[in-house]
Amino acid sequence: MIRTNPELSTYIHKLWSQGGLEIEEEDFAPKAVIIKQDRRYGKIHLIKEGIAKCYISDENGREFIQEFLGAGMEFGELEVFDNLTTICSVESLTKLQTYSLSHQTYRKLLNTDSKFNALIMKALANKIRFKAPRHSYQHSYPIEDNLLRLKQLFPEFIEVIPKKDIANYIGITPRSLNRALKELKEKSPLF
Amino acid sequence: MIRTNPELSTYIHKLWSQGGLEIEEEDFAPKAVIIKQDRRYGKIHLIKEGIAKCYISDENGREFIQEFLGAGMEFGELEVFDNLTTICSVESLTKLQTYSLSHQTYRKLLNTDSKFNALIMKALANKIRFKAPRHSYQHSYPIEDNLLRLKQLFPEFIEVIPKKDIANYIGITPRSLNRALKELKEKSPLF
DNA sequence: TTGTAATGGGGACAAATGTCCTTTTGGATG
DNA sequence: CATCCAAAAGGACATTTGTCCCCATTACAA
Numbered sequence: 001m002i003r004t005n006p007e008l009s010t011y012i013h014k015l016w017s018q019g020g021l022e023i024e025e026e027d028f029a030p031k032a033v034i035i036k037q038d039r040r041y042g043k044i045h046l047i048k049e050g051i052a053k054c055y056i057s058d059e060n061g062r063e064f065i066q067e068f069l070g071a072g073m074e075f076g077e078l079e080v081f082d083n084l085t086t087i088c089s090v091e092s093l094t095k096l097q098t099y100s101l102s103h104q105t106y107r108k109l110l111n112t113d114s115k116f117n118a119l120i121m122k123a124l125a126n127k128i129r130f131k132a133p134r135h136s137y138q139h140s141y142p143i144e145d146n147l148l149r150l151k152q153l154f155p156e157f158i159e160v161i162p163k164k165d166i167a168n169y170i171g172i173t174p175r176s177l178n179r180a181l182k183e184l185k186e187k188s189p190l191f
Numbered sequence: 192m193i194r195t196n197p198e199l200s201t202y203i204h205k206l207w208s209q210g211g212l213e214i215e216e217e218d219f220a221p222k223a224v225i226i227k228q229d230r231r232y233g234k235i236h237l238i239k240e241g242i243a244k245c246y247i248s249d250e251n252g253r254e255f256i257q258e259f260l261g262a263g264m265e266f267g268e269l270e271v272f273d274n275l276t277t278i279c280s281v282e283s284l285t286k287l288q289t290y291s292l293s294h295q296t297y298r299k300l301l302n303t304d305s306k307f308n309a310l311i312m313k314a315l316a317n318k319i320r321f322k323a324p325r326h327s328y329q330h331s332y333p334i335e336d337n338l339l340r341l342k343q344l345f346p347e348f349i350e351v352i353p354k355k356d357i358a359n360y361i362g363i364t365p366r367s368l369n370r371a372l373k374e375l376k377e378k379s380p381l382f
Numbered sequence: 383t384t385g386t387a388a389t390g391g392g393g394a395c396a397a398a399t400g401t402c403c404t405t406t407t408g409g410a411t412g
Numbered sequence: 413c414a415t416c417c418a419a420a421a422g423g424a425c426a427t428t429t430g431t432c433c434c435c436a437t438t439a440c441a442a
Contacts, residue, residue: 056327064327081309081316087323110312111305118272121301124315125272128322132278135326136247136255139362142398163420171330176399178421333428354390367429369391389438397430406421412414 001154001169002051002068003130008119009072012046012099015109015116022105028096035076037089043100044076050096053165054088065169066131068093068161074123080106093161138171143180144187146170151190192345192360193242193259194321199310200263203237203290206300206307213296219287226267228280234291235267241287244356245279256360257322259284259352265314271297284352329362334371335378337361342381 016023025048028034035041037056047069054075055065066088069075075090080103101109109116138146147170150157157166158181167177184191207214216239219225226232228247238260245266246256257279260266266281271294292300300307329337338361341348348357349372358368375382 056324058327058331060331062331064330066323066327078316078320081313082320084320087320114302117308121312121315122272124312124319125269128315128318129269129273129275129278131319131322132257133247136249136257136362139255140249140251140253171327173400174420175401175422179399182422364430365390366392366431370429373392383442385440385442387438387440389436391434391436393433393435395431395433398428400427401425402423404421404423407419409416409418411416 001150001157002070003073003126004070005072005074005123005126007072008046008074008123009048011116011119012072013048016099021109022102024100026098026100028092028098030092030094030096032092032096034090034092034096034098035086035088037087038085040079040085041076043102044074044080044106045090045098045100046074047071048097048099050092050094051160052090052092052096054090055168056088063168064171065165067127068169074120077106077120079103093165143170143172143176144184147177147180147184148188148190192341192348193261194264194317195261196263196265196314196317198263199237199265199314200239202307202310203263204239207290212300213293215291217289217291219283219289221283221285221287223283223287225281225283225287225289226277226279228278229276231270231276232267234293235265235271235297236281236289236291237265238262239288239290242284242351243281243287244284245281246359247279254359255362256356258318259360265311268297268311270294284356334361334363334367335375338368338371338375339379339381 012023015021016025026045028050034045034052049071052069052075053065054067054069055063057063067073069090075088076086078084079086110120111117137149150166154160161169163177164174167174170177181191203214206212207216217236219241225236225243240262243260243266244256245258245260246254248254258264260281266279267277269275270277301311302308328340341357345351352360354365354368358365361368372382
C-alpha cells in the first residue's frame, strides 16, 4: 500500500554522498503540497524518508489517491520524458525528506549512468505493474475485502493514514468506509 | 481509448527493415490469446497493426480491461525489467500483426541504442500517465459521462468493440452498460 | 437449412454505495 | 479550564449498480 524502492533509495544515496552531482536535499513539513497537478516543474524528487500521497483531483474537489509513496519512490519524473504537465499532485503526510534533481541532471544520469538508467526503467515498470491490479481489485471486490487486503499489506494503515485518504485511495466516500469498518470490527478478529 | 505510439511504431519498423536484428513478424487471428496472466515468456511484442485488449482476470472469471492496444504499443515488456510474471493477458480483437523480440534482443537494444532506450522510457511513462486519470475518472463520474467521453475519443467504439469488453473496460456489468446506453439514446444527440 | 451458441437487450428485485446531516470525539490553543 | 476546530462516526433516505432471469437476434457450424 505504501510503495517503496530500496534499491533506488540506496543508489541515489550513494550518488548524493559521492558528490559531484547537483543533487539537493529538501525538507517538508506534513501536509506540504510539493507538486500540483497540471503544472510544469524543472526538477524531480526522490523520497529519502517519510510518506507522501500522490493524487488526482477533479473539478469538484474530489481526490483520487494513486499511490502512497515511501522511501525510494520518485515523483515528477514522468514530465522529463515527454515534456507535458504533471498528472498528479503530491503532498506530504508525514515530515518528508527528498533528494531533488533538475531535469537536466536527471537526463544526464539517464544517459551516462547505465545502472541508474536500468533502475529508473524498473521503477517505471513497477509503477505500471502495481497500479493495474489494484484498480481492478477494487472494482471487483466489496469494500470489506479491500480493507482486509490492506490490513494484510500494512497492518497499521488505519492509525497512520487519515480516514479521508484511505477512502480516497479505495475510491469510496468516508461514509462507506466507516460502514465497512464497523462491520469488520464485528466480524473479523483482524480489526 | 485505443492507445497507439506512432513514434515507436515507425522506429521499430525501421529497425526491422534494416535487418541485422532478430526481430520477427507474427500474425494472429482475432480472439487469439497471445500472452496469459501470471506466466513467463521470453519475448516481447510490439503491435504492427490491429487491435488487442490487455486485461486482468480474477478467480471468478471476471475480466478487467486495462488498455486497448493499437499500433506501436508493446506488451510483455514489463517482465524484462524485473523478471516477474505477467500481470495481464493480451488477446487480439481484430487480426493482429506484431513484431516480436526476445528479451535478449530487447535488452541489447536498450543498452546500445539510446534512441530506442529513450522511446521505451517514454512509452512506459505514457502507460502510467494514461492509466492514472482513466481509473479515477471512472470512479468519480456516472457511467453515462464515461460513455460520452469515450464517444468523443473514439466515435465508433460501440461498433468496433464488443459490449462485454466495453463494460469490462469501464469496470461495470453489461447490464449497467445497456441501461446507460438506453438513457443516452433518449437524451443525447451524440448517440 | 437447421440447430446451437454467443451476443445484445431489458424487467424486477436486491444490495451496495452515495448524499446530506447531525452528533461525537479528541487534540490544539488562548 | 473553556473553546474551537477538524476528524471521525453514524442515521435516514435516495440512487446507482449488480444479480438473476428471460427473450430476441445474429453468427456459425453441422
